[in-house]
Structures are given as structure tokens and as C-alpha cells.
Amino acid sequence: MEMDADELLAQLFLTPEGLREPYALYERVRDLTPVHRTALGHWVVTGYDDVNTFLRSQHALKDPYRVFAPWVGKDEWQEHAALRRLPNIMLWANPPDHTRLRKLAGFAFTNRAVQAMRPQITAMVEGLADKLERDGVIDYMKDFAFPLPAMATGRMLGIPDADLPSLQEPMRAFQDIYELGLTPDDLAACDKGAQFTDDYFSELVEERRKNPGDDLLSALIAAKDGADQLSQGELIGMCNLLFGAGFETTTNLLGNGMLALLRHPEQMDRLRAQPELIPNAVEEMLRYDSPTQLGNRVTDSPVEIAGTVIPEGSSVVALVGAAHRDPRRFPDPDRFDVGRGDAPVLSFSSGIHYCLGASLARMEAQIAFSTLLRRFPGLHCPGGADAVVFRPRLTLRGVESLPLATG
Ligand code: HEM
Structure with missing residues (x-):
């Protein structure tokens, strides 16, 4: 039976199967319409150029109150630890507040500070890889993919x-706030997580005020734009x-x-033979199965996308995951090809909120993959990589566990 775009989107966003395996559904929605207004009044954009143009529009704004309105009224925000700080966090802010926060953060989070991490990240990767060598098999998510970025x-x-x-x-738990379709129990779990991290960071800020070190937090505390500095609440949010x-x-x-490499062993072999392709391969990993699949914005005036006018005050989901499989931008888009270099990925967003940490993330991934491929010629997934399942989450897409063995 032919499904219409609303039925496909309901399957995508509201069923565990859709959340776990979105790509076929993206394609069917994109084939039906580049820009769609759902029966609930939300808008969805799916093509590469359209997502890119929309994210860069100065009329596509952040509106955290609107995003969470289906679950929580604006007057209840203060009761929720997971929500109350969001309007002061640059990810959720608009100019001029965003411009101010981003400038202050940029004084501390510099390219130099990122590059200075390279030797430490290399040592961390080698240390985590030693465990794989010792044990012969690890839970790659728990033993490698989580600790590396957390440590870095x-x-x-x-x-x-x-x-x-x-x-x-x-x-x-706090990060689940970014998913669509929160239940009251989900929100309570987010609040619990946020309260913990708020308390933790508030103590850490106090400690670094007293004893500044050679770290990003001390630099953020000291960052000054004229007389302007980050407040205590902004520092905790940052x-x-x-x-x-x-x-x-x-x-x-x-x-x-x-997972993409394990499911495409010929690409893994190619990368081993041509390690100079690693930076390219990381871009292809971001495209093929992006850790971030969508971005939310609200329009503050009409925005024309692909010949359709999205009216002022519309809530819009830009489907980055779908854009990355747009055949007009990426020929044969469902093929994982580490030699591809078609177009810049949108995983780090586009426009003023472009990820501040993109170069750090790229550096971690490049060092990790080049080290693992170099040290372990027989990398494989016991039980088969096809058996690995994704978490039923779409904004931040990933797997819970991934067994990885060396021989
Ligand atoms: C693969 C890893 C990463 C991905 C896919 C990613 C993705 C993103 C995306 C999509 C946004 C914009 C969200 C939006 O427009 O609504 C963003 C913003 C941001 N990211 Fe990342 N990120 C990654 C790693 C990092 C790292 C390692 C850091 C820093 C340690 C970082 C710090 C930030 C910050 C501070 C912002 C807010 C920028 C702003 O609003 O102006 N990210 N990231």
C-alpha cells in the first residue's frame, strides 16, 4: 500500500523500527516532496541543498520554548533542571545573545587549544587500543568509543x-532532551541527569576560580570581551x-x-592499504551514518525553500540524515565509499551554529581509525556486524554496544 508523507514521517519519528532504520523512509519522503507540511503543522526539509540553505537562513531561529511546548508550558520551565538553562546556552540562543556567547567561548576554544590536544589524544587512543590487544575482544562502545571523547x-x-x-x-540521560516525543518519565530522567551535572560543574567552576589551571574552563572563566564576561550560570551551561x-x-x-567499516570489509581493506584516505573516510562516515540526524528551527519570517514558502512562526525539522543520502548531491548515495569527496557534510550543522568542536571531533576520529586499522589487521565483530542494532533515537544516532575482536 502506498503511504503518504505523513504516514511515512509518523513511522520514522514514532516507531522504534523507524528510529533504528530511517534511511529507506527518508528516501520515500524525499521522493514524495522536498518540503512537507505535516498534518500537525510541522515542516520537514529533506534535500541536501534545501537543508543547507535553510540552516543558513537568518530567519531560521532557535526557539527552545516552542520545541518543548508539546511537553512543557513556558511557565513550568524553572521546575525542570534539564530545561531552565537552555535559553542561556549558545546552542539554543539567537543573535545577539548567541553572537556574544560564541565570541567569549571562541577566546578559549581556539584552534591552538585543539591542536595542543593531539599528543594527549594519540596517547589515549594507544592506551585504549592496548586493552583491545590484551583482551582480544572488547565492547567497543563501552571500552573505546565512550571513554576516548569523554577523556579528550x-x-x-x-x-x-x-x-x-x-x-x-x-x-x-540529560542529552535525551534532544529527542522528539519525550514522555513525562523521560523528562524526569533528563532532569535528574541535568541536576547532577549542574551541581558537578558548579563546584568545578568554583574550584577553578580559586585555582586556575592550563585548561579550557580556566580560560573560559578568564575570557573577556571588554568588560563583558561569562556569568556563573553561563559558565555552568557552557x-x-x-x-x-x-x-x-x-x-x-x-x-x-x-560499524560502517565492519559492514563493508572491502572499504576497511582499502583504508588499510591507503591510510592517506583516513580524513576522507571520516567525512564519509559522517555522511553515511551521521551521529546527528536532524536540526530544529523556528522561522521568524517567511522562508522560501525549493519553491515552497514556509510561513513565519513555523517549526521546521531539517533532516540532515536524509540530505546526506540525496542522490542529486551524492551519486549512488546508499553506497559507503571511503574515497568519496562529493560535498561537505551537514553533520556539524551549517550557518552560525556550526559546531565549535568539529576540528576536535575530526582529530579524535582520524587518530582513532588510523591507529586501530594500523595495529589490528584482523578487526571484526564476533556475531556479525549486521546483528548490531541502533538505539531507537534519531537526533543523536548510535548503537548501545558493538563487540570488537582482533583475531
Ligand atoms: C562527531 C562529533 C560532533 C558532531 C556530529 C557535532 C554536531 C554538532 C551540531 C549539529 C551542532 C549544531 C546544532 C544545531 O545547529 O542545532 C553542534 C554545535 C556545537 N558543538 Fe558539536 N558536534 C560534535 C562534536 C563536538 C565537540 C567535540 C565539541 C566540543 C568539545 C562540540 C561543541 C559544540 C558546540 C559548543 C556547539 C554550539 C555551537 C553554537 O551553537 O554556536 N561538538 N555540534
């Missing part, structure tokens, strides 16, 4: 290594953002990328 961003921020394990679950944005997404890049 943690070190950069100035979080003691010993505190990292206790932050994992609360941070992950820590939550940097640490949160820095690990679940990168963890999923490492996970989805490894």
Missing part, C-alpha cells in the same frame, strides 16, 4: 579523569554544552564509523 573533552575542560565515569549516565556536545556525538561518530 574532559581533559581539555579540566575535569579530573577520576570523575568521568560518574558523569556518563547523568550526561547521557561546561554542560561543551562536555555534552563533545562526547555523545563523537562517541557515535566512532561507533557508526566503525
Whole structure:
């Protein structure tokens, strides 16, 4: 039976099967319509050029209150630890607040600070790879893909290594706030996670105020634009953002990328033979199975996309995951090809919110894949990579567990 775009989107967003395996559904929606207004009044954009143009539009704004309106009224926000800080976090802010926060963060989060992490990240990767060599088999998600970005961003921020394990679950619970279709129980779990990380970072900020170090948090505390500085609440929000944005997404890049290689052994062999393709391969991993599949915006005036006018005040989902499989941009889009270099990926968004940590994430992934491929010629997934299942989450797409063996 032919389904219309609304039925396909309901299957995509509201069923575990759709969330786990979205690509065939994306394609069918995109074939029906490049820009679609759903029966509920939301808009969905699916093509590469259209998603890119939309994300760059100065009339596509963040409106956290609107995004969460189906679940929580604006007057209840203060009761929710997971929500109350969002309007002051740059990811959710609009100009001029966004411009101000981004500028202050940019004084501390510099390219130099990222490049200075290279030797430490290399040592972390070698250390995690030693465990794989010793044990012969690991849970790659738990033993590699999670600890690497957590340690890298943690070190950069100035979080003691010993505190990292206790932050994992609360941070992950908090991040579920980005998923569509929250239940009251989900929101309560997000709140619990957010309260924990808020308390933790508020103490860490106090500690670094007293004893500044050679770390990003100390630099953020000191960052000044004239007389302007980040407030205590903004610093806590910035820590939550940097640490949160820095690990679940990168963890999923490492996970989805490894899974793509395991499912395409000929591409893994090609990469071993041509390690100079690693940077390219990481871009292809981001395209093929992006850790971030969508972006939400609200229009503050009419925006024309693909000949359709999206009216002012519309809530719009830009489907990055679908854009990455757009055959007009990527010939044979469902093929994973580490030699591809067709177009810039949209995994890090586009426009003013373009990911601040993109170069850090790329560096971690490039070092990780080049080291693992070099050290382990027989990498495989016991039980078969096709048996691995994705978490039923779409905004941040990834797997729970991925067994990885060396011989
Ligand atoms: C593969 C890894 C990563 C992916 C896929 C990713 C993706 C994204 C995306 C899609 C956005 C924009 C969201 C939107 O427009 O609504 C974003 C923003 C951001 N990311 Fe990342 N990110 C990654 C890693 C990192 C890392 C390692 C850091 C820092 C440690 C980081 C820090 C940030 C920050 C601070 C923003 C907010 C920028 C702004 O609003 O101006 N990200 N990221």
C-alpha cells in the first residue's frame, strides 16, 4: 500500500523500527516532496541543498520554548533542571545573545587549544587500543568509543579523569532532551541527569576560580570581551554544552564509523592499504551514518525553500540524515565509499551554529581509525556486524554496544 508523507514521517519519528532504520523512509519522503507540511503543522526539509540553505537562513531561529511546548508550558520551565538553562546556552540562543556567547567561548576554544590536544589524544587512543590487544575482544562502545571523547573533552575542560565515569549516565540521560516525543518519565530522567551535572560543574567552576589551571574552563572563566564576561550560570551551561556536545556525538561518530567499516570489509581493506584516505573516510562516515540526524528551527519570517514558502512562526525539522543520502548531491548515495569527496557534510550543522568542536571531533576520529586499522589487521565483530542494532533515537544516532575482536 502506498503511504503518504505523513504516514511515512509518523513511522520514522514514532516507531522504534523507524528510529533504528530511517534511511529507506527518508528516501520515500524525499521522493514524495522536498518540503512537507505535516498534518500537525510541522515542516520537514529533506534535500541536501534545501537543508543547507535553510540552516543558513537568518530567519531560521532557535526557539527552545516552542520545541518543548508539546511537553512543557513556558511557565513550568524553572521546575525542570534539564530545561531552565537552555535559553542561556549558545546552542539554543539567537543573535545577539548567541553572537556574544560564541565570541567569549571562541577566546578559549581556539584552534591552538585543539591542536595542543593531539599528543594527549594519540596517547589515549594507544592506551585504549592496548586493552583491545590484551583482551582480544572488547565492547567497543563501552571500552573505546565512550571513554576516548569523554577523556579528550574532559581533559581539555579540566575535569579530573577520576570523575568521568560518574558523569556518563547523568550526561547521557540529560542529552535525551534532544529527542522528539519525550514522555513525562523521560523528562524526569533528563532532569535528574541535568541536576547532577549542574551541581558537578558548579563546584568545578568554583574550584577553578580559586585555582586556575592550563585548561579550557580556566580560560573560559578568564575570557573577556571588554568588560563583558561569562556569568556563573553561563559558565555552568557552557561546561554542560561543551562536555555534552563533545562526547555523545563523537562517541557515535566512532561507533557508526566503525560499524560502517565492519559492514563493508572491502572499504576497511582499502583504508588499510591507503591510510592517506583516513580524513576522507571520516567525512564519509559522517555522511553515511551521521551521529546527528536532524536540526530544529523556528522561522521568524517567511522562508522560501525549493519553491515552497514556509510561513513565519513555523517549526521546521531539517533532516540532515536524509540530505546526506540525496542522490542529486551524492551519486549512488546508499553506497559507503571511503574515497568519496562529493560535498561537505551537514553533520556539524551549517550557518552560525556550526559546531565549535568539529576540528576536535575530526582529530579524535582520524587518530582513532588510523591507529586501530594500523595495529589490528584482523578487526571484526564476533556475531556479525549486521546483528548490531541502533538505539531507537534519531537526533543523536548510535548503537548501545558493538563487540570488537582482533583475531
Ligand atoms: C562527531 C562529533 C560532533 C558532531 C556530529 C557535532 C554536531 C554538532 C551540531 C549539529 C551542532 C549544531 C546544532 C544545531 O545547529 O542545532 C553542534 C554545535 C556545537 N558543538 Fe558539536 N558536534 C560534535 C562534536 C563536538 C565537540 C567535540 C565539541 C566540543 C568539545 C562540540 C561543541 C559544540 C558546540 C559548543 C556547539 C554550539 C555551537 C553554537 O551553537 O554556536 N561538538 N555540534
